[in-house]
Amino acid sequence: MLAYKHNFSPHRYFLWNNKDIRFKNKSLFFRNWFENKIILVGQLLNEDGYLLSYGEFIYKFKIPITPKEYAIVFDAIPRGVVSLLNSSVVDVSNIDLHENIIIGNINIKDKCSNKQIRNIVCDTTIPSARFFWSNIYGDIQWGNAWKIANKYCISNKVKEVSFKMLHRIYPVKHVLERFKLNIDYKCDFCGMEKETILHLFFACIYSRMFWIDIKNFVTKEIGPVVLFNGFDIMIYFRNSDIDKDVVYLITFHIHKCKWSNLKPNFFHFINEVYVKQL
Ligand SMILES: [Zn+2]
Known part of the structure:
Protein backbone atom coordinates (compact mmCIF):
# COMPACT_ATOMS: atom_id res chain seq x y z
CA MET A 1 0.00 0.00 0.00
CA SER A 113 -25.41 11.73 -4.11
CA ASN A 114 -26.95 11.19 -7.50
CA LYS A 115 -29.96 13.03 -6.18
CA GLN A 116 -27.91 16.13 -5.44
CA ILE A 117 -26.38 16.05 -8.88
CA ARG A 118 -29.83 15.52 -10.33
CA ASN A 119 -31.17 18.50 -8.42
CA ILE A 120 -28.42 20.72 -9.78
CA VAL A 121 -29.31 19.59 -13.29
CA CYS A 122 -33.03 20.11 -12.64
CA ASP A 123 -32.54 23.65 -11.42
CA THR A 124 -30.96 24.68 -14.65
CA THR A 125 -32.89 22.61 -17.16
CA ILE A 126 -36.48 22.49 -15.92
CA PRO A 127 -37.57 25.93 -17.16
CA SER A 128 -36.26 25.48 -20.68
CA ALA A 129 -37.38 21.84 -20.96
CA ARG A 130 -40.89 22.74 -19.77
CA PHE A 131 -41.13 25.54 -22.25
CA PHE A 132 -39.89 23.35 -25.08
CA TRP A 133 -42.22 20.39 -24.50
CA SER A 134 -45.26 22.56 -23.68
CA ASN A 135 -44.75 24.28 -27.00
CA ILE A 136 -45.06 20.94 -28.78
CA TYR A 137 -47.61 19.09 -26.64
CA GLY A 138 -49.61 21.91 -25.02
CA ASP A 139 -50.95 21.33 -21.54
CA ILE A 140 -48.77 18.85 -19.61
CA GLN A 141 -49.24 17.63 -16.05
CA TRP A 142 -45.65 18.23 -15.06
CA GLY A 143 -46.10 16.57 -11.68
CA ASN A 144 -46.48 13.25 -13.49
CA ALA A 145 -43.55 13.83 -15.77
CA TRP A 146 -40.95 14.70 -13.13
CA LYS A 147 -41.95 11.86 -10.84
CA ILE A 148 -42.34 9.21 -13.45
CA ALA A 149 -38.73 8.04 -13.73
CA ASN A 150 -38.60 7.24 -10.02
CA LYS A 151 -41.88 5.45 -9.86
CA TYR A 152 -41.09 2.09 -11.42
CA CYS A 153 -38.60 -0.65 -10.67
CA ILE A 154 -36.10 -0.02 -13.41
CA SER A 155 -32.36 0.35 -13.10
CA ASN A 156 -30.59 3.71 -12.86
CA LYS A 157 -28.88 3.17 -16.18
CA VAL A 158 -32.24 2.80 -17.90
CA LYS A 159 -33.83 5.69 -16.03
CA GLU A 160 -30.95 7.97 -16.93
CA VAL A 161 -31.89 7.90 -20.62
CA SER A 162 -35.53 8.90 -20.04
CA PHE A 163 -34.41 11.52 -17.57
CA LYS A 164 -31.99 13.07 -20.05
CA MET A 165 -34.57 13.01 -22.84
CA LEU A 166 -37.15 14.76 -20.70
CA HIS A 167 -34.65 17.40 -19.59
CA ARG A 168 -33.29 17.76 -23.09
CA ILE A 169 -29.73 17.04 -22.01
CA TYR A 170 -29.40 13.80 -23.95
CA PRO A 171 -26.25 14.15 -26.12
CA VAL A 172 -27.72 14.04 -29.62
CA LYS A 173 -25.69 15.63 -32.39
CA HIS A 174 -28.01 18.63 -32.51
CA VAL A 175 -26.55 19.85 -29.21
CA LEU A 176 -23.03 19.50 -30.62
CA GLU A 177 -23.71 21.85 -33.51
CA ARG A 178 -22.88 24.95 -31.55
CA PHE A 179 -19.31 23.66 -31.15
CA LYS A 180 -18.89 23.78 -34.94
CA LEU A 181 -17.00 20.50 -35.07
CA ASN A 182 -15.91 18.98 -38.33
CA ILE A 183 -18.35 16.08 -38.07
CA ASP A 184 -21.51 14.91 -39.76
CA TYR A 185 -24.48 16.20 -37.77
CA LYS A 186 -27.03 13.96 -39.46
CA CYS A 187 -28.89 11.26 -37.51
CA ASP A 188 -26.79 8.16 -36.76
CA PHE A 189 -29.62 5.89 -37.85
CA CYS A 190 -30.95 7.33 -41.11
CA GLY A 191 -28.13 9.72 -42.08
CA MET A 192 -30.76 12.05 -43.57
CA GLU A 193 -32.33 14.23 -40.91
CA LYS A 194 -31.00 16.46 -38.17
CA GLU A 195 -30.38 14.35 -35.07
CA THR A 196 -32.59 15.91 -32.39
CA ILE A 197 -33.87 14.01 -29.34
CA LEU A 198 -37.38 13.76 -30.79
CA HIS A 199 -36.04 12.61 -34.14
CA LEU A 200 -33.68 9.99 -32.75
CA PHE A 201 -36.11 8.36 -30.33
CA PHE A 202 -39.34 8.78 -32.23
CA ALA A 203 -39.51 10.43 -35.64
CA CYS A 204 -36.59 8.71 -37.38
CA ILE A 205 -37.78 6.08 -39.84
CA TYR A 206 -35.69 3.43 -38.07
CA SER A 207 -37.11 4.26 -34.65
CA ARG A 208 -40.62 4.46 -36.07
CA MET A 209 -40.33 1.00 -37.60
CA PHE A 210 -39.08 -0.28 -34.26
CA TRP A 211 -42.02 1.29 -32.38
CA ILE A 212 -44.42 -0.22 -34.93
CA ASP A 213 -42.89 -3.68 -34.37
CA ILE A 214 -43.35 -3.20 -30.64
CA LYS A 215 -46.93 -1.99 -31.12
CA ASN A 216 -47.77 -5.05 -33.27
CA PHE A 217 -46.19 -7.37 -30.74
CA VAL A 218 -48.00 -5.83 -27.77
CA THR A 219 -51.31 -5.79 -29.66
CA LYS A 220 -50.92 -9.45 -30.59
CA GLU A 221 -49.82 -10.60 -27.14
CA ILE A 222 -52.03 -8.46 -24.93
CA GLY A 223 -55.02 -7.52 -27.05
CA PRO A 224 -55.72 -3.80 -27.01
CA VAL A 225 -54.13 -1.63 -29.67
CA VAL A 226 -51.44 0.33 -27.89
CA LEU A 227 -50.22 3.47 -29.60
CA PHE A 228 -46.92 4.99 -28.65
CA ASN A 229 -46.85 8.63 -29.67
CA GLY A 230 -44.20 11.26 -29.08
CA PHE A 231 -45.82 12.44 -25.89
CA ASP A 232 -45.86 8.94 -24.35
CA ILE A 233 -42.26 8.41 -25.26
CA MET A 234 -40.85 11.80 -24.28
CA ILE A 235 -43.00 12.93 -21.36
CA TYR A 236 -44.91 10.14 -19.65
CA PHE A 237 -46.78 7.05 -20.67
CA ARG A 238 -50.55 7.39 -20.45
CA ASN A 239 -51.77 3.94 -21.41
CA SER A 240 -52.57 1.71 -18.46
CA ASP A 241 -52.97 -1.55 -20.41
CA ILE A 242 -49.33 -2.51 -20.44
CA ASP A 243 -46.44 -2.40 -18.02
CA LYS A 244 -45.02 1.10 -18.22
CA ASP A 245 -41.46 -0.04 -17.65
CA VAL A 246 -41.45 -1.22 -21.22
CA VAL A 247 -41.31 2.34 -22.61
CA TYR A 248 -38.14 3.01 -20.63
CA LEU A 249 -36.61 -0.25 -21.77
CA ILE A 250 -37.44 0.59 -25.39
CA THR A 251 -35.86 4.04 -25.28
CA PHE A 252 -32.87 2.48 -23.56
CA HIS A 253 -32.52 0.06 -26.46
CA ILE A 254 -32.58 2.95 -28.95
CA HIS A 255 -29.93 4.70 -26.88
CA LYS A 256 -27.68 1.63 -26.87
CA CYS A 257 -28.06 1.22 -30.62
CA LYS A 258 -27.02 4.80 -31.28
CA TRP A 259 -23.79 4.40 -29.33
CA SER A 260 -22.89 1.04 -30.81
CA ASN A 261 -23.57 1.97 -34.45
CA LEU A 262 -26.53 -0.38 -34.76
CA LYS A 263 -30.13 0.24 -35.78
CA PRO A 264 -32.98 -0.38 -33.35
CA ASN A 265 -34.07 -3.97 -33.83
CA PHE A 266 -37.15 -5.62 -32.41
CA PHE A 267 -35.64 -9.10 -32.19
CA HIS A 268 -32.50 -7.83 -30.48
CA PHE A 269 -34.68 -5.92 -28.06
CA ILE A 270 -36.82 -8.94 -27.17
CA ASN A 271 -33.66 -10.96 -26.77
CA GLU A 272 -32.14 -8.39 -24.41
CA VAL A 273 -35.24 -8.15 -22.27
CA TYR A 274 -35.64 -11.91 -22.20
CA VAL A 275 -32.00 -12.60 -21.38
CA LYS A 276 -32.14 -9.98 -18.64
CA GLN A 277 -35.00 -11.75 -16.93
CA LEU A 278 -33.29 -15.15 -16.87
ZN1 LIG B 1 -32.88 9.47 -38.42
Whole structure:
Protein backbone atom coordinates (compact mmCIF):
# COMPACT_ATOMS: atom_id res chain seq x y z
CA MET A 1 0.00 0.00 0.00
CA LEU A 2 1.20 3.48 -0.81
CA ALA A 3 1.67 6.15 1.80
CA TYR A 4 0.75 9.61 0.63
CA LYS A 5 2.56 12.76 1.60
CA HIS A 6 0.55 15.78 2.72
CA ASN A 7 -2.54 13.68 3.15
CA PHE A 8 -2.72 13.19 -0.60
CA SER A 9 -5.00 10.40 -1.64
CA PRO A 10 -5.84 9.53 -5.21
CA HIS A 11 -9.34 8.65 -4.13
CA ARG A 12 -10.12 12.24 -3.51
CA TYR A 13 -8.02 13.95 -6.12
CA PHE A 14 -10.60 16.22 -7.68
CA LEU A 15 -10.50 17.63 -11.16
CA TRP A 16 -12.53 20.70 -10.37
CA ASN A 17 -11.49 23.73 -8.39
CA ASN A 18 -8.16 22.04 -7.78
CA LYS A 19 -5.30 24.52 -7.39
CA ASP A 20 -2.92 22.11 -9.16
CA ILE A 21 -5.12 21.62 -12.21
CA ARG A 22 -5.17 24.92 -14.02
CA PHE A 23 -5.69 26.50 -17.41
CA LYS A 24 -4.49 30.07 -18.00
CA ASN A 25 -3.75 30.26 -14.30
CA LYS A 26 -7.26 29.40 -13.20
CA SER A 27 -8.53 26.14 -11.75
CA LEU A 28 -11.18 24.42 -13.80
CA PHE A 29 -14.85 23.68 -13.58
CA PHE A 30 -16.81 22.24 -16.51
CA ARG A 31 -20.41 21.80 -15.52
CA ASN A 32 -21.30 19.29 -18.24
CA TRP A 33 -18.47 16.98 -17.12
CA PHE A 34 -19.50 17.27 -13.50
CA GLU A 35 -23.16 16.62 -14.31
CA ASN A 36 -22.02 13.42 -15.97
CA LYS A 37 -20.35 12.45 -12.70
CA ILE A 38 -16.81 13.08 -13.87
CA ILE A 39 -15.30 14.30 -10.66
CA LEU A 40 -11.93 12.67 -10.07
CA VAL A 41 -8.72 12.53 -12.08
CA GLY A 42 -8.71 8.77 -11.49
CA GLN A 43 -11.76 8.41 -13.72
CA LEU A 44 -9.77 9.72 -16.67
CA LEU A 45 -7.31 6.85 -16.82
CA ASN A 46 -7.66 3.82 -19.05
CA GLU A 47 -7.16 0.23 -17.91
CA ASP A 48 -3.43 0.52 -18.41
CA GLY A 49 -3.22 3.52 -16.12
CA TYR A 50 -2.66 6.12 -18.83
CA LEU A 51 -4.77 9.19 -19.48
CA LEU A 52 -7.64 8.42 -21.84
CA SER A 53 -7.25 9.48 -25.47
CA TYR A 54 -10.01 11.72 -26.86
CA GLY A 55 -11.57 8.68 -28.56
CA GLU A 56 -11.40 6.59 -25.39
CA PHE A 57 -12.94 9.44 -23.42
CA ILE A 58 -15.92 9.79 -25.78
CA TYR A 59 -16.36 6.02 -25.84
CA LYS A 60 -16.28 5.73 -22.07
CA PHE A 61 -18.46 8.67 -21.06
CA LYS A 62 -20.58 9.16 -24.18
CA ILE A 63 -20.98 12.87 -23.69
CA PRO A 64 -20.39 15.69 -26.18
CA ILE A 65 -17.00 17.13 -25.27
CA THR A 66 -15.05 19.16 -27.82
CA PRO A 67 -11.42 18.25 -28.55
CA LYS A 68 -10.52 21.70 -27.21
CA GLU A 69 -12.24 21.11 -23.88
CA TYR A 70 -10.61 17.68 -23.70
CA ALA A 71 -7.17 19.23 -24.33
CA ILE A 72 -7.67 21.92 -21.69
CA VAL A 73 -8.47 19.40 -18.97
CA PHE A 74 -6.04 16.67 -19.92
CA ASP A 75 -3.10 19.04 -20.46
CA ALA A 76 -3.73 20.55 -17.05
CA ILE A 77 -3.44 17.30 -15.11
CA PRO A 78 0.04 17.07 -13.53
CA ARG A 79 1.81 13.99 -14.89
CA GLY A 80 3.16 13.14 -11.43
CA VAL A 81 -0.39 12.64 -10.24
CA VAL A 82 -1.04 10.22 -13.08
CA SER A 83 1.83 7.97 -12.03
CA LEU A 84 0.60 7.99 -8.44
CA LEU A 85 -2.87 7.08 -9.60
CA ASN A 86 -1.57 4.28 -11.79
CA SER A 87 -1.43 1.91 -8.88
CA SER A 88 -4.84 2.76 -7.49
CA VAL A 89 -8.26 1.74 -8.58
CA VAL A 90 -10.78 4.55 -8.31
CA ASP A 91 -14.39 3.61 -7.91
CA VAL A 92 -16.52 6.73 -8.07
CA SER A 93 -19.57 5.03 -6.63
CA ASN A 94 -17.79 4.64 -3.30
CA ILE A 95 -15.96 7.92 -3.01
CA ASP A 96 -16.20 9.88 0.12
CA LEU A 97 -16.06 13.60 -0.49
CA HIS A 98 -14.32 14.86 2.64
CA GLU A 99 -13.13 18.10 1.17
CA ASN A 100 -15.11 21.07 0.04
CA ILE A 101 -16.05 21.08 -3.57
CA ILE A 102 -17.70 24.15 -4.98
CA ILE A 103 -20.20 23.71 -7.75
CA GLY A 104 -21.57 26.99 -8.99
CA ASN A 105 -22.37 28.52 -5.63
CA ILE A 106 -23.11 25.18 -3.93
CA ASN A 107 -20.57 23.66 -1.60
CA ILE A 108 -21.03 19.90 -1.56
CA LYS A 109 -19.51 18.34 1.53
CA ASP A 110 -19.25 14.80 2.82
CA LYS A 111 -21.52 13.15 0.35
CA CYS A 112 -22.47 13.91 -3.20
CA SER A 113 -25.41 11.73 -4.11
CA ASN A 114 -26.95 11.19 -7.50
CA LYS A 115 -29.96 13.03 -6.18
CA GLN A 116 -27.91 16.13 -5.44
CA ILE A 117 -26.38 16.05 -8.88
CA ARG A 118 -29.83 15.52 -10.33
CA ASN A 119 -31.17 18.50 -8.42
CA ILE A 120 -28.42 20.72 -9.78
CA VAL A 121 -29.31 19.59 -13.29
CA CYS A 122 -33.03 20.11 -12.64
CA ASP A 123 -32.54 23.65 -11.42
CA THR A 124 -30.96 24.68 -14.65
CA THR A 125 -32.89 22.61 -17.16
CA ILE A 126 -36.48 22.49 -15.92
CA PRO A 127 -37.57 25.93 -17.16
CA SER A 128 -36.26 25.48 -20.68
CA ALA A 129 -37.38 21.84 -20.96
CA ARG A 130 -40.89 22.74 -19.77
CA PHE A 131 -41.13 25.54 -22.25
CA PHE A 132 -39.89 23.35 -25.08
CA TRP A 133 -42.22 20.39 -24.50
CA SER A 134 -45.26 22.56 -23.68
CA ASN A 135 -44.75 24.28 -27.00
CA ILE A 136 -45.06 20.94 -28.78
CA TYR A 137 -47.61 19.09 -26.64
CA GLY A 138 -49.61 21.91 -25.02
CA ASP A 139 -50.95 21.33 -21.54
CA ILE A 140 -48.77 18.85 -19.61
CA GLN A 141 -49.24 17.63 -16.05
CA TRP A 142 -45.65 18.23 -15.06
CA GLY A 143 -46.10 16.57 -11.68
CA ASN A 144 -46.48 13.25 -13.49
CA ALA A 145 -43.55 13.83 -15.77
CA TRP A 146 -40.95 14.70 -13.13
CA LYS A 147 -41.95 11.86 -10.84
CA ILE A 148 -42.34 9.21 -13.45
CA ALA A 149 -38.73 8.04 -13.73
CA ASN A 150 -38.60 7.24 -10.02
CA LYS A 151 -41.88 5.45 -9.86
CA TYR A 152 -41.09 2.09 -11.42
CA CYS A 153 -38.60 -0.65 -10.67
CA ILE A 154 -36.10 -0.02 -13.41
CA SER A 155 -32.36 0.35 -13.10
CA ASN A 156 -30.59 3.71 -12.86
CA LYS A 157 -28.88 3.17 -16.18
CA VAL A 158 -32.24 2.80 -17.90
CA LYS A 159 -33.83 5.69 -16.03
CA GLU A 160 -30.95 7.97 -16.93
CA VAL A 161 -31.89 7.90 -20.62
CA SER A 162 -35.53 8.90 -20.04
CA PHE A 163 -34.41 11.52 -17.57
CA LYS A 164 -31.99 13.07 -20.05
CA MET A 165 -34.57 13.01 -22.84
CA LEU A 166 -37.15 14.76 -20.70
CA HIS A 167 -34.65 17.40 -19.59
CA ARG A 168 -33.29 17.76 -23.09
CA ILE A 169 -29.73 17.04 -22.01
CA TYR A 170 -29.40 13.80 -23.95
CA PRO A 171 -26.25 14.15 -26.12
CA VAL A 172 -27.72 14.04 -29.62
CA LYS A 173 -25.69 15.63 -32.39
CA HIS A 174 -28.01 18.63 -32.51
CA VAL A 175 -26.55 19.85 -29.21
CA LEU A 176 -23.03 19.50 -30.62
CA GLU A 177 -23.71 21.85 -33.51
CA ARG A 178 -22.88 24.95 -31.55
CA PHE A 179 -19.31 23.66 -31.15
CA LYS A 180 -18.89 23.78 -34.94
CA LEU A 181 -17.00 20.50 -35.07
CA ASN A 182 -15.91 18.98 -38.33
CA ILE A 183 -18.35 16.08 -38.07
CA ASP A 184 -21.51 14.91 -39.76
CA TYR A 185 -24.48 16.20 -37.77
CA LYS A 186 -27.03 13.96 -39.46
CA CYS A 187 -28.89 11.26 -37.51
CA ASP A 188 -26.79 8.16 -36.76
CA PHE A 189 -29.62 5.89 -37.85
CA CYS A 190 -30.95 7.33 -41.11
CA GLY A 191 -28.13 9.72 -42.08
CA MET A 192 -30.76 12.05 -43.57
CA GLU A 193 -32.33 14.23 -40.91
CA LYS A 194 -31.00 16.46 -38.17
CA GLU A 195 -30.38 14.35 -35.07
CA THR A 196 -32.59 15.91 -32.39
CA ILE A 197 -33.87 14.01 -29.34
CA LEU A 198 -37.38 13.76 -30.79
CA HIS A 199 -36.04 12.61 -34.14
CA LEU A 200 -33.68 9.99 -32.75
CA PHE A 201 -36.11 8.36 -30.33
CA PHE A 202 -39.34 8.78 -32.23
CA ALA A 203 -39.51 10.43 -35.64
CA CYS A 204 -36.59 8.71 -37.38
CA ILE A 205 -37.78 6.08 -39.84
CA TYR A 206 -35.69 3.43 -38.07
CA SER A 207 -37.11 4.26 -34.65
CA ARG A 208 -40.62 4.46 -36.07
CA MET A 209 -40.33 1.00 -37.60
CA PHE A 210 -39.08 -0.28 -34.26
CA TRP A 211 -42.02 1.29 -32.38
CA ILE A 212 -44.42 -0.22 -34.93
CA ASP A 213 -42.89 -3.68 -34.37
CA ILE A 214 -43.35 -3.20 -30.64
CA LYS A 215 -46.93 -1.99 -31.12
CA ASN A 216 -47.77 -5.05 -33.27
CA PHE A 217 -46.19 -7.37 -30.74
CA VAL A 218 -48.00 -5.83 -27.77
CA THR A 219 -51.31 -5.79 -29.66
CA LYS A 220 -50.92 -9.45 -30.59
CA GLU A 221 -49.82 -10.60 -27.14
CA ILE A 222 -52.03 -8.46 -24.93
CA GLY A 223 -55.02 -7.52 -27.05
CA PRO A 224 -55.72 -3.80 -27.01
CA VAL A 225 -54.13 -1.63 -29.67
CA VAL A 226 -51.44 0.33 -27.89
CA LEU A 227 -50.22 3.47 -29.60
CA PHE A 228 -46.92 4.99 -28.65
CA ASN A 229 -46.85 8.63 -29.67
CA GLY A 230 -44.20 11.26 -29.08
CA PHE A 231 -45.82 12.44 -25.89
CA ASP A 232 -45.86 8.94 -24.35
CA ILE A 233 -42.26 8.41 -25.26
CA MET A 234 -40.85 11.80 -24.28
CA ILE A 235 -43.00 12.93 -21.36
CA TYR A 236 -44.91 10.14 -19.65
CA PHE A 237 -46.78 7.05 -20.67
CA ARG A 238 -50.55 7.39 -20.45
CA ASN A 239 -51.77 3.94 -21.41
CA SER A 240 -52.57 1.71 -18.46
CA ASP A 241 -52.97 -1.55 -20.41
CA ILE A 242 -49.33 -2.51 -20.44
CA ASP A 243 -46.44 -2.40 -18.02
CA LYS A 244 -45.02 1.10 -18.22
CA ASP A 245 -41.46 -0.04 -17.65
CA VAL A 246 -41.45 -1.22 -21.22
CA VAL A 247 -41.31 2.34 -22.61
CA TYR A 248 -38.14 3.01 -20.63
CA LEU A 249 -36.61 -0.25 -21.77
CA ILE A 250 -37.44 0.59 -25.39
CA THR A 251 -35.86 4.04 -25.28
CA PHE A 252 -32.87 2.48 -23.56
CA HIS A 253 -32.52 0.06 -26.46
CA ILE A 254 -32.58 2.95 -28.95
CA HIS A 255 -29.93 4.70 -26.88
CA LYS A 256 -27.68 1.63 -26.87
CA CYS A 257 -28.06 1.22 -30.62
CA LYS A 258 -27.02 4.80 -31.28
CA TRP A 259 -23.79 4.40 -29.33
CA SER A 260 -22.89 1.04 -30.81
CA ASN A 261 -23.57 1.97 -34.45
CA LEU A 262 -26.53 -0.38 -34.76
CA LYS A 263 -30.13 0.24 -35.78
CA PRO A 264 -32.98 -0.38 -33.35
CA ASN A 265 -34.07 -3.97 -33.83
CA PHE A 266 -37.15 -5.62 -32.41
CA PHE A 267 -35.64 -9.10 -32.19
CA HIS A 268 -32.50 -7.83 -30.48
CA PHE A 269 -34.68 -5.92 -28.06
CA ILE A 270 -36.82 -8.94 -27.17
CA ASN A 271 -33.66 -10.96 -26.77
CA GLU A 272 -32.14 -8.39 -24.41
CA VAL A 273 -35.24 -8.15 -22.27
CA TYR A 274 -35.64 -11.91 -22.20
CA VAL A 275 -32.00 -12.60 -21.38
CA LYS A 276 -32.14 -9.98 -18.64
CA GLN A 277 -35.00 -11.75 -16.93
CA LEU A 278 -33.29 -15.15 -16.87
ZN1 LIG B 1 -32.88 9.47 -38.42
